Amino acid sequence: MESIETLRRTPAWSIAAPLLALALLAAKYAHVLDLDSPAVKIFASGLLVAVVFAAVRHAQAVAAKIGEPYGALVLALAVTCIEAGLIVSLMVADPARNAALARDSLFAVVMIVLNGLIGACLVIGDLRYRRVEFRLEGTTGALVTLATLAVLTLVEPNVTDTAPGPHFSMPQLVMVASAALVLYLVFVFVQSVRHPLDFLSEADGLEPHQVDRSALSWPRTFANFGLLTFSLAAVVLLAKSLTPALEAMVLAAGLPPAVIGVCVATLVLLPEVISALFAANRNETQTSLNLAIGSALASIGLTIPVVAVASFLLGAPLVLGLDRLNTSLLLLTLFVSTVTLGIGRATLLQGAVHLTIFFVFIGFTVFP
Secondary structure (H helix, E strand, O other): OOOHHHHOOOOHHHHHHHHHHHHHHHHHHOOOOOOOOHHHHHHHHHHHHHHHHHHHHHHHHHHHHHOOOHHHHHHHHHHHHHHHHHHHHHHHHOOOOOOOHHHHHHHHHHHHHHHHHHHHHHHHHHHHHOOEEOOHHHHHHHHHHHHHHHHHHHOHHHOOOOOOOOOOOHHHHHHHHHHHHHHHHHHHHHHHHHOHHHHOOHHHOOOOOOOOHHHOOHHHHHHHHHHHHHHHHHHHHHHHHHHHHHHHHHHHOOOOOHHHHHHHHHHHHHHHHHHHHHHHHOOOHHHHHHHHHHHHHHHHHHHHHHHHHHHHHHOOOOOOOOOHHHHHHHHHHHHHHHHHOOOOEEOHHHHHHHHHHHHHHHHHHHOO
């Protein structure tokens, strides 16, 4: 979360980006502008990234005003709207071809967070400060929650009897989606209300940081909420317009469809990744871990229920179970993460191990 002084200001770019994106989309639907032009695609892609950052920036401002645990939910819902909106829009466009997109993007989120991001944060922390420490209570609790959600949603579909293959039956999907939502809400309650000290480093002192919410006016908060709504709409609509070009590029290059899931996950996680890396560079490892694992928890805990509802309403197939290769990578990741985060400190070696698994994940995604 940014400082209260920063959140009191609304930077011009965070207003201009979503409005420009909506203007671009209006020009496209009015047939004034051809979005298929290579130059326009490049501009629109850069604008899409800017709008994602704008959405997170406005969500942070709203969250700071309303406080916890509702603030954490606003941030999580903003990220989920982006990810779920992209997945559902692609499911609507081609239900059969994109049946596994939710699985691919959620698996990519877990691998990017637990291997790429945490590995990079540990390497940065060790190289700069030679000592990387974090709180066991909160970190292991978050990891256990993430492991449970990942296995329930990405592994269990392969071993159930009612529906063959990597699918849940409808009652099973309802059960797992409900369990994922409830477990995520319990995590938010524990982190924000019940045991917030477990998620603070020793350097943060004995009391959680208190934000002077009175410094943020309600008119400004409502303005931020409106801009957040515009930003989320712009992200989903712009990404939907650009996705056919991305799919065509992936298929033309002879790459597997799972690459599209990695691209979706990368776009959704980009603001959190940058924030976590900057925190690691400031020797705030606990903050990095909170951002990393928290974003993955929100991604699974909230996206699965949304995608499940969309699958039911659209009558679209939903493939969630991983194949044997990715299942083994997931289990290896969870085992290594448990060892790494289970002692309260880590070194360059653990970071290198996580980055190695991430490198192999990317390699197997491109060359399965």
